[in-house]
Amino acid sequence: MTDYAAPLKDMRFVLTELAGLDAVARMPGCEEASPDLVDAILDEAAKYAAGVLSPLNQSGDREGARLDEEGVHTASGFRQAYRQFVEGGWSALSADPDFGGQGLPMIVATPVNEMWHAANMSFALCPLLTQAAIEALQLRGSAALKKTFLPRMVSGEWAGTMNLTEPQAGSDLAAVRTGAEPEGDHYRLHGQKIFITYGEHDLTDNIVHLVLARTPDAPPGVKGISLFLVPKFLVNEDGSLGRRNDVRCVSLEHKLGIHASPTAVMAYGEREGAVGYLVGEENRGLEYMFIMMNLARFGVGLEGVAIAERAYQQARDYARQRVQGRPIGERGGESVAIVHHPDVRRMLMSMKARIEAMRALAYVTAAAFDEARCHRDEASRTRAQAFVDLLIPVVKGWSTEAAVQIASMGIQVHGGMGFIEETGAAQHLRDARITTIYEGTTGIQANDFIGRKIARDQGAGADALITAIRRTADELGEAGGDDFGAIREALAEGADALERAVGWVVSNYAQSPQECAAGSVPLLELAGVVAGGWQMARAALAAQRGLRADGADAAFLRAKIATARFYADHVLTRAAGLAHTVAAGAPGVLALDQEQF
Numbered sequence: 001m002t003d004y005a006a007p008l009k010d011m012r013f014v015l016t017e018l019a020g021l022d023a024v025a026r027m028p029g030c031e032e033a034s035p036d037l038v039d040a041i042l043d044e045a046a047k048y049a050a051g052v053l054s055p056l057n058q059s060g061d062r063e064g065a066r067l068d069e070e071g072v073h074t075a076s077g078f079r080q081a082y083r084q085f086v087e088g089g090w091s092a093l094s095a096d097p098d099f100g101g102q103g104l105p106m107i108v109a110t111p112v113n114e115m116w117h118a119a120n121m122s123f124a125l126c127p128l129l130t131q132a133a134i135e136a137l138q139l140r141g142s143a144a145l146k147k148t149f150l151p152r153m154v155s156g157e158w159a160g161t162m163n164l165t166e167p168q169a170g171s172d173l174a175a176v177r178t179g180a181e182p183e184g185d186h187y188r189l190h191g192q193k194i195f196i197t198y199g200e201h202d203l204t205d206n207i208v209h210l211v212l213a214r215t216p217d218a219p220p221g222v223k224g225i226s227l228f229l230v231p232k233f234l235v236n237e238d239g240s241l242g243r244r245n246d247v248r249c250v251s252l253e254h255k256l257g258i259h260a261s262p263t264a265v266m267a268y269g270e271r272e273g274a275v276g277y278l279v280g281e282e283n284r285g286l287e288y289m290f291i292m293m294n295l296a297r298f299g300v301g302l303e304g305v306a307i308a309e310r311a312y313q314q315a316r317d318y319a320r321q322r323v324q325g326r327p328i329g330e331r332g333g334e335s336v337a338i339v340h341h342p343d344v345r346r347m348l349m350s351m352k353a354r355i356e357a358m359r360a361l362a363y364v365t366a367a368a369f370d371e372a373r374c375h376r377d378e379a380s381r382t383r384a385q386a387f388v389d390l391l392i393p394v395v396k397g398w399s400t401e402a403a404v405q406i407a408s409m410g411i412q413v414h415g416g417m418g419f420i421e422e423t424g425a426a427q428h429l430r431d432a433r434i435t436t437i438y439e440g441t442t443g444i445q446a447n448d449f450i451g452r453k454i455a456r457d458q459g460a461g462a463d464a465l466i467t468a469i470r471r472t473a474d475e476l477g478e479a480g481g482d483d484f485g486a487i488r489e490a491l492a493e494g495a496d497a498l499e500r501a502v503g504w505v506v507s508n509y510a511q512s513p514q515e516c517a518a519g520s521v522p523l524l525e526l527a528g529v530v531a532g533g534w535q536m537a538r539a540a541l542a543a544q545r546g547l548r549a550d551g552a553d554a555a556f557l558r559a560k561i562a563t564a565r566f567y568a569d570h571v572l573t574r575a576a577g578l579a580h581t582v583a584a585g586a587p588g589v590l591a592l593d594q595e596q597f
Helices: 008-018 021-025 035-064 078-087 105-141 143-156 285-321 342-374 378-419 425-436 441-455 460-477 482-508 513-518 520-546 556-571 573-584 586-590
Strands: 067-068 071-073 158-163 179-183 188-197 208-213 227-229 231-236 241-244 247-252 263-268 275-279
Touching: 008 021, 008 035, 008 067, 008 105, 021 035, 021 105, 021 342, 021 556, 035 078, 035 247, 035 425, 035 556, 067 247, 067 275, 071 247, 078 105, 078 227, 105 158, 105 188, 105 227, 105 342, 143 158, 143 227, 158 188, 158 285, 158 425, 158 586, 188 208, 188 227, 188 441, 188 520, 208 263, 208 285, 208 441, 227 231, 227 285, 241 275, 285 342, 285 378, 285 425, 342 378, 342 520, 342 556, 378 425, 378 460, 378 520, 425 460, 425 482, 441 482, 441 520, 460 482, 482 513, 482 520, 482 573, 513 586, 520 556, 520 573
Parallel strands: 158 208
Antiparallel strands: 067 071, 179 188, 188 263, 188 275, 208 227, 227 275, 231 241, 247 263
16 A cells, blocks of 8 residues: 655645635634644644554554444554644644634644545544534533533543434434433433444543434424533543443444444443433534534545545556556557556546545635634625535535545556555545445435525525636636636536526426436536636646746646646536536436336
8 A cells, every 4th residue: 555645735735826825814813824834734744644644544444443341442553643643732723722722724724634534534533523523512512511521622632423323313313212301400311323433432531422312392303303412421520530421332333444433333321321411402403413514524525535635646656656568559669657558647637636626625615614704804704604505515525426436546547456455445445435425425415505505595605606717717718828728618618507507406496396306416516526627727827827936846837737627628528418417317317116116
């Protein structure tokens, strides 16, 4: 398996040229994000990712996590790596300084989190869920809960989880049955949760579970769900750990991938009932959980970027080293590395171009997160939040679907050796496969996209995005040259295709929601393809400007322009077909009776 090396040059380019790191650093509360500090953080994160996490990726996959009478044991090396993670202050990077965090903006934490997931996704899932739990507690927890739990969660001393899914409910949270009986200043919970990432492990002394449950008089459906904090160990008044709570892991799932990440079946209240504390108000749990879920969905989209990058690096390095065949069109001569063969180059360029587009869109969305929270101007905050809301399902759904395709393509570059586990290429595909399911499947993301993000506001958010894309297309028209002309044409056609598809959904959603849902995933892909093309076009324009500067890295910048051209010719050209599928594909989807499948 190829050792992971963080793509720092591309990360820095995206941060400065596309995501507007300088503008973020000028906003209140973000001033610490100076170029020197950010550079130092990225350098140190890259060292930890490459030197500590990456070497444990393949061994952790082979060994996995295991459950015995003492509890869950993580793979060899994980506990030491986690101690180094905590000692390095990485868990506190973007958390509130009031609870021990460093308070850095999300745009700084985003490339760091990408490194963790690329180096070792199974490991990185633990801090990802803890970060989401911290976010929910910060925004909706009581002062007492924050004081007791947040400092140790922020430091990484304690971990956090999300507990939504139940065996009978799946993604239908209206069917949640876990009960919560009031008892003094707390509740007693009884029920079972499944698919709980790091629900039990040996990395921390305590685990803080955020659990969806129903109180006895709760209304039916999603309106009757409340959110509770249920610690593995109760906490004494002096902050020390008390007795074990009535919550335990009853089994670990045997999974296709992410073997080193324990996915637990959790039982609450098998004896006296698990002590839980209400977060916020009763019957508003789903609203609060969406605070965690949105952050987690963004994080899972970033996992897609990360796993795709890891698969690309391995495929690229193999293609440079594997000597096989002679150049097409030549007779005789020496055999060459397969990177010389046109179809291998096509695959590598497809991987590289889509990863750069995915990364740029994720980082730009992260900067909008910061703007929505910290900008001085209320109207700017509102616009930024609308942008974030629109793009969260795209970052999650499009990036993860692309990651599965890219990881599969990485195996294809390896040929038969990619199908052999020892090379490590197959692990990336197995690990990537969960990302399209985590935190809501691609279909769920797409239904959210067409319903809440497009139809609800009559396409206003999507129209604002399309307007911004058209402005970039106009800039391309002024850049000159064949490459920029081709990129401009493809981007303009992509914007037209997205506009047609969005308009069709806005016009038909109220009377034909089934037909719109039949095209929801193609529309989500279309939005990702076009928004990614927008970022690639912006990158090409920035590279052209950069080439005029003294001391420019000409090879890197010219590669940016060439990669954007490839994206225009090979990826953006799919937009028209996807738009057709959105508007005309429903009859085929809905034609058969269930017995005909």
